[in-house]
Amino acid sequence: MTNQQDYTQDNDKLYRYLFQNRAVRGEWVRLNKTFTDTLNTHQYPKAVQDLLGEMMVATNLLTATLKFDGNITVQIQGDGPLRLALVNGNDQQQIRALARVDGNITENMSLHNMIGKGVLVITIAPKEGERYQGVISLDKPTITECLEDYFVRSEQLQTQLIIRTGEYEGKPVAAGMLLQIMPDGSGTPEDFEHLTTLAATVKDEELFGLPAEELLYRLYHEETVNLYPAQDVQFFCGCSAERSGSALLLISDEEIDEILAEHKGSIDMQCECCGTHYFFNKEAIEKLKSTKL
């Protein structure tokens, strides 16, 4: 048994596991520093913060099911006060997120009141090969339920997602678990149901405050669970002066001159994800243009 004091060893980790006697696979992830780093430069309303945490955990769990290198973007767009919520993560479990808010979002606002009329879009982009995009209607009360539905419909795979966000020891935390019947058809609905019923009993404080091994032991002490080595999860933006510069070149010359005049000769391109400022003056913009040609 692992010492309960050591739960932080599994902060910002993702685990995969298999049940030896049931054809079901599992994943577990907890975001601590990753989540704090994502929220760092932003003052999101609590409900938006929780939603982003939920989407981040979902993205980690989804990328961990991929059998190839690439990245997944989970995005919500709507006409409510939450205009956009976007999370992008890759097979290295590097993840970033952002939200755009335009209007008042109250503490316990429902997903549907935040989003208004909107959809959930999942884009899977392998490093090699075709992109795949799935559009999911937001007809369930939570993102987690919408995603479970997506798995059943798109992959015909029974999937359980449990995602919780909140605070633990005064710090933001988001964590979750995925159970999925093996795609080779060897799993039985009875096995799946047995394990998901047990998983559904998990408490917030167990997800937030236990090492993975101990949590799995508490839930499944009658099962043999093969736990694979953990993968680190971290916030990673990937923005650069070069990328910001390319975005700037999409604006017309007249508009650039106007902004330059308004802002004392320097355009501030701030990254929406991590808050890094990239400054461009006239000279820098001319240089960008000449290298583009």
Ligand SMILES: [Zn+2]
């Ligand atoms: Zn950035």
